[in-house]
Amino acid sequence: MAVKPDNAVGTAPTPLANPGAQNAGRRAALLEAAARVLDGNRYIQGPEVAAFETEFAAYVGVPHAVGVANGTEALALALRALGVEPGDEVLTIANAGAPIPAAIRMAGAVPRYVDTEPHHHTLDPGAIDAAIGPRTRAILVVHLYGHPAAVDAIVRIGAARGIPVVEDCAQAHGARWRGQRAGSFGAASCFSFYPTKNLGAVGDGGLVATPDAAVAAKLRLLREYGWDAERRSVAAGWNSRLDEMQAAMLRIKLRDLDADNARRRAIAARYRAALGSSVRVLDVHPEAEPVYHLFVVETDRREALLAHLKAQGVLGGIHYPFPVHQMEPWRPAAPVSLPCTERACQRVVSLPMYPELGNAEIDRVIAAVRSFHP
Ligand SMILES: *Cc1c(COP(=O)(O)O)cnc(C)c1O
Numbered sequence: 001m002a003v004k005p006d007n008a009v010g011t012a013p014t015p016l017a018n019p020g021a022q023n024a025g026r027r028a029a030l031l032e033a034a035a036r037v038l039d040g041n042r043y044i045q046g047p048e049v050a051a052f053e054t055e056f057a058a059y060v061g062v063p064h065a066v067g068v069a070n071g072t073e074a075l076a077l078a079l080r081a082l083g084v085e086p087g088d089e090v091l092t093i094a095n096a097g098a099p100i101p102a103a104i105r106m107a108g109a110v111p112r113y114v115d116t117e118p119h120h121h122t123l124d125p126g127a128i129d130a131a132i133g134p135r136t137r138a139i140l141v142v143h144l145y146g147h148p149a150a151v152d153a154i155v156r157i158g159a160a161r162g163i164p165v166v167e168d169c170a171q172a173h174g175a176r177w178r179g180q181r182a183g184s185f186g187a188a189s190c191f192s193f194y195p196t197k198n199l200g201a202v203g204d205g206g207l208v209a210t211p212d213a214a215v216a217a218k219l220r221l222l223r224e225y226g227w228d229a230e231r232r233s234v235a236a237g238w239n240s241r242l243d244e245m246q247a248a249m250l251r252i253k254l255r256d257l258d259a260d261n262a263r264r265r266a267i268a269a270r271y272r273a274a275l276g277s278s279v280r281v282l283d284v285h286p287e288a289e290p291v292y293h294l295f296v297v298e299t300d301r302r303e304a305l306l307a308h309l310k311a312q313g314v315l316g317g318i319h320y321p322f323p324v325h326q327m328e329p330w331r332p333a334a335p336v337s338l339p340c341t342e343r344a345c346q347r348v349v350s351l352p353m354y355p356e357l358g359n360a361e362i363d364r365v366i367a368a369v370r371s372f373h374p
Helices: 019-024 027-040 047-060 071-081 099-106 125-131 151-160 213-222 244-254 257-274 302-311 339-347 359-370
Strands: 064-068 089-092 110-113 136-142 165-168 188-192 206-210 295-298 348-351
Touching (some): 019 027, 027 047, 027 244, 047 206, 047 244, 064 071, 064 213, 071 099, 071 188, 071 206, 136 151, 151 165, 206 213, 257 359, 302 348, 302 359, 339 348
Parallel strands (some): 089 110, 089 136, 136 165, 165 188
Antiparallel strands (some): 064 206, 188 206, 295 348
């Protein structure tokens, strides 16, 4: 990664994320990999996808990985591969954006929302038992902002009721919980390679990892029309393929993922040490090694903070402004009250966070936050 020198604060505002800086720092290697794909004349599900699947499975520490078109379809296909059917329910949270309910609906199921816990805004294990109903077929846990949820406890609760857990690792590539990688706990785990994620393609991409060979085989069917070796459909799949060009780009960037995540943690430490008390910084669980997809703070006066930051050349963001249980397309049949979720959605603000962010720019963000008086 190409971190800016300490004195380089330009006149341009500091963005929230910066995939351009990331790609610029690896330009030669990315172009070489792109040329290899062009010269190989294979564009879909060829050697690059196969190699990336093997390399990424080893990185996560699971035996099987299946490349797919994007993170949303990774979730939908994982649910389908685990046997979720029309009319089933999937337990999940409502503060992680539209992809979650969209994927559950793509699988034919409906979301059943449970509340989050107040420290990390991840799924509250204590809320699961009461929410399980006769049609609950899966629990979808999101490692939100790159901080792992209490996934081992959630897997235990699910196992006691015969319900598999799907991990959404779209913000948590490389994160660890009790020393073990996020994505290696559940029956299936889903990754997005959207350009701004911790591991980002130069377009769309996604992947499902699983410890179970049968689930992997089902995923390989489902991602391509349910075709068997003779192109006879034996399951109602669709087209959700990862392409060779994206896999080639991802193989280059995977080499630097741990270093990039370490830099994100160093940026977070610098923020944490200096931000002061005008905002609340989200806690880190002692058993978690987060990867800071986003660096999130909380305030009662969010609009004022965002305007103040903007005036100081700092572009903040909100992840996510509206809980999905209150959005028309994703609303549950019976109204549900989720106090922790709703409070979080009104208060969260994301500060700039990407590995190439220089220390002088971090300090500008810190100064901007410290000069905000709520
Ligand atoms: C980005 C994201 C997704 C969706 O991934 P896409 O590749 O954009 O479809 C799903 N879940 C979470 C938590 C995400 O951050």
